[in-house]
Amino acid sequence: MSDIFWLNILIIGGIALCSAILLHITAKKFSIPTDVKEDQIDAVLPQANCGGCGFAGCRDFARACAHSTPTNFSTLYCPVGKSDVMQKVSRILGYNAQARKETCAVLHCNGSCQAAPQKINYEGLKNCRVAHLTTVGESECPDGCLRFGDCVSVCQFGALSIDKDTGLPVVDANKCTSCGACVNICPRHLFEIRPISENNQQVYVACQNKQKGAVARKNCKNACIACKKCALICPEITIENNLSDIPSSISPQEFGQKLKETCPTGAIIYQTQVKREKKNV
């Protein structure tokens, strides 16, 4: 009886010992070194996994940060966490974080239901990309907003909504994280991530129609007709492809009001208060 007992102990114990040694060796040999910094950075990231930084997700971005050098670190930016998060990340890495200008998405189209009324009865799937592929869209403007709201469906942060009166998507700058999802999904490339000036202002051309003035105006009352009046006020403004382009470098405070008043069609939008003031409750 006792013989069998001790034999069992010996055999089972032996197997356990062998397995333990084997496991220990394999664990040592095939271990994947985890980067402590990577874990630390991952912990401070917002975990939105939106892809706005250009990487597959937050973990991927953390890895890129951990492997960055002081010189290429400046190219990495988390648009959701903004400078707060980037400062934390740079503290972990021991680098100097450079402050970036605040940005938000803007829509380069002002073709509201009133300015560009529905002329075609589109019966296909109510989806901007399908409408863009199969036909010109309900308003007949080949470059304008299709007003089916693909951008609204793709925004993770609830920053976009369709205005019931105009039919156009509206950006809530307080919620917008500049992740760029709307820029990527819009089949007509109407969105741009544009800096907000220090005094919370923006001025831009809300039109992408490249048709000649008369044709553009027939499709939409708010279209840019390339009359060049804005270029007379500010020499930095360029006119190309029948379309005015206001660079983001010009000061909205200085030129905004004048540009808005000069534009005969209302294609230039001057926003005096992009972000709402936060109220203390």
Added chain:
Amino acid sequence: MCNKKTFSLGGIHLNKHKISALSPIQEAGVPPLVYIPVKQHIGAPAQIIVKVGDKVKIGTLLAKANEGISANVHSSVAGEIKKIEEIEAENGYSEQVITIQTSADEYEEGIDNSEEINNDIPQSLEEIKELIKSAGIVGMGGAGFPTPIKTSIPENKSVQYLIINGIECEPYLTADGALMLEKPEQIVIGAKILNKVLGIQNAIIAIDENKPQAIEKITKITKRYIGVNVAVCKSKYPQGGEKQLITAITGREVPSGRLPIDVGCVVQNVATVFAVYEAVMKHKPLYERIVTVSGDTSITTAGNYRTRIGTPAEYLLDLAQTDKSKISKLLFGGPMMGTAATNLHSPINKKTGGLLVLQAQEATKPDESCCIRCGKCAEVCPVGLMPFAIASNLRRNNTAPLKALHVADCIECGSCAYTCPAKVPLLDYCKLGKYEVHKQK
């Protein structure tokens, strides 16, 4: 005729509505103004070589093929160039056109306009190739792929079959059928010419069983010509799809993402083959085609018209005595794959096989309800896709699995949307899927 061929996977049976099947080809005549688009094919638009005020004759070269994939564009009328402008194409986007004010017909030198059938192919191979190229021939079945590129075989590939597509599986359209009835010999000679270009002796004219007269006529003629045969195919949609037709005739399947040439086949539409005949034997560039006007018989009289390229749709509709005020929907092409037009004045191009006018009752889309996962769409898909899965992923903006669902192989035949009992716009979802996959590349 017991051995009717068809493809193996999916497919649907449609009500054919071939109202104008036996109506003769009528001359559409010359409208006062024609608008000739410079891009009537897949690829780069042709380069305009004429200017405003130039006098042109029928067959004058207006725009030269660009490098790469492109095709020449010729004048379809005699007259004076009024404008080079941008007008609305049938889908609403603007396209560049050459507007010509027409005068009495006057042909460019060398064009043989007689009806006489010329059946000896005397020219050398190089000469034939040059004639096909300069005539600006493109695939007239609807895709508009330049024919010279399709018939020049890469060095490491070989061809065994030339398949002439006379199926015309779209309902309503009868342009190809009418052509086969009236010009059977020319089509067979055209097939011989293409046989020579490809260096084979194996052309097969595939005709749908719903065109018995055409089958009879062409079979009789092919007995006198070596290397051209007739194959009768079952009436099934989309039998006229390039890849479906190859499977039906040869039993070979074109692999995903590959071309028919990879399985040794070249497919040409009958209208294209007729254009090849006219280019090589009659020195006629491609400036006219047969267009079916059909649809709701209470507002239009259906017919087949020999139409000059650039004729506004409106002109043809007037010829067919269409009540324009009652048109609810005008389609360029057939009801399954045609483009819904946004206007009545856009011009006919080389790819337009038909104009279809529908009244509100026929054109209205039924309301969509929820997918019940019955799987009918997967059953009828001729490529073997799962349209319901593609749609459900796209509804959630989930583009990652699309590649694995092989949506890029979709031929946009519309069988899934047609058969769906819940009336989900599955074709639109498939188009969206293809767009997304293309974007991921």
